[in-house]
Amino acid sequence: MINNAQSEMITERIKKIVRDVPDFPKKGIIFKDITPLLADNATFTETIKCMAAKYKGCGITKVLGIEARGFILAAPIAMELGAGIIPVRKKGKLPYKTISETYALEYGEDTLQMHEDAVRKGEKVLIVDDVLATGGTAKAVVALVEKLGGKVEGIAMLIELEFLNGRKKLAGHDVFSLIKY
Ligand code: AMP
Numbered sequence: 001m002i003n004n005a006q007s008e009m010i011t012e013r014i015k016k017i018v019r020d021v022p023d024f025p026k027k028g029i030i031f032k033d034i035t036p037l038l039a040d041n042a043t044f045t046e047t048i049k050c051m052a053a054k055y056k057g058c059g060i061t062k063v064l065g066i067e068a069r070g071f072i073l074a075a076p077i078a079m080e081l082g083a084g085i086i087p088v089r090k091k092g093k094l095p096y097k098t099i100s101e102t103y104a105l106e107y108g109e110d111t112l113q114m115h116e117d118a119v120r121k122g123e124k125v126l127i128v129d130d131v132l133a134t135g136g137t138a139k140a141v142v143a144l145v146e147k148l149g150g151k152v153e154g155i156a157m158l159i160e161l162e163f164l165n166g167r168k169k170l171a172g173h174d175v176f177s178l179i180k181y
Contacts, residue, residue, distance in 0.1 A: 002053050010046045011179045017043055018159065018179070032159050032181075034069060034130050047178065048073070051156050052080035054176055055126055060153050062086050062118070062125045066141055067093070070129040073158060077128055086118045086125070088141055099147055103140040112137070114144045121149035132157040132177060135166030142173065 002010075017037045024031040037044055051073065064086040065074025071087060078085045091100065091111040098113040119125060125145050127138060132155075142152050152173055160166065160177030167175050 002050055007050055010043070010050055013043055014047060014158075014179050032131055032161075034158065038072060047158065048076040048080060051128075051158065051176075051178055052077045055081055055154055055156070058124065058126075058153055060124045060126045062123055062150075064088055064114075064118075064125055064127045064141065064145065066112070066127070066129040066137060069131075073130060074128040077126070077156070081126070083126070086114065088112050088114050088144065099144060101140040101143045101147075103136045105136070112140050112144065114141075114148075116148070119145055119148040119150035123150045124153040125150045126153055127155045128157075130158045132160045132166040132175070133164050135164075135169030138166065139169045142170065 014037060017040060019033040019036050021031040021033050023029065037047065060081050060083050063074045063078035063081060063083050065071040065088065067087065067089045075085055089112070091113055094113050094115055097116045099116050100111050100113050102109050102111045127141050129138065132138060138155055145152050154174045154176060155170060157177040158179065160180045162180050
């Protein structure tokens with residue numbers, strides 16, 4: 001088990017390692033670049049253990065990763081929990097029959113897809129991504145899981161941009177983030 005003091009130490013370390021890239025992908029956005037964290041074996045290993053710890057013993061059987069950086073986090077978290085992995089991808093990337101959810105972006109819209117047999121009725125699913133910003137992406141993914149009768153047991157984010165109020169869109173769900181800005 002990880003206690004509060006250990007968790008605080010790890011979050012401080014992660015904050016120092018995550019790189020801010022201003023004006024990417026467009027002017028005014030500060031992109032949270034996690035690649036330096038991925039390159040640091042010790043800190044990344046602790047990050048995964050911290051994110052997974054909260055969900056041990058919850059009966060989660062699938063960990064869902066959102067394209068693309070969510071995959072990198074979801075896979076080792078699923079290993080820690082002894083669960084399977086579900087990839088949610090942008091439209092047109094998955095090979096088998098899919099279900100879709102379209103959601104609004106600042107300009108226009110986007111569609112996410114999941115295989116129609118990815119979640120069984122009543123199955124407990126943990127949704128994972130790197131950054132919670134406005135919450136639109138995570139909300140669309142919740143809808144995909146619920147369409148198949150799955151239960152969203154938790155939403156785990158490495159980083160939360162609190163000033164964008166993404167949590168509001170996910171009201172009624174258990175949202176956890178390791179580090180907050
Ligand atoms: P949103 O739907 O606004 O919550 O955006 C979440 C998705 O966009 C996640 O998949 C993130 O990877 C990505 N994202 C949004 N804002 C940022 C940011 N400032 N830095 C890195 N990724 C971001």
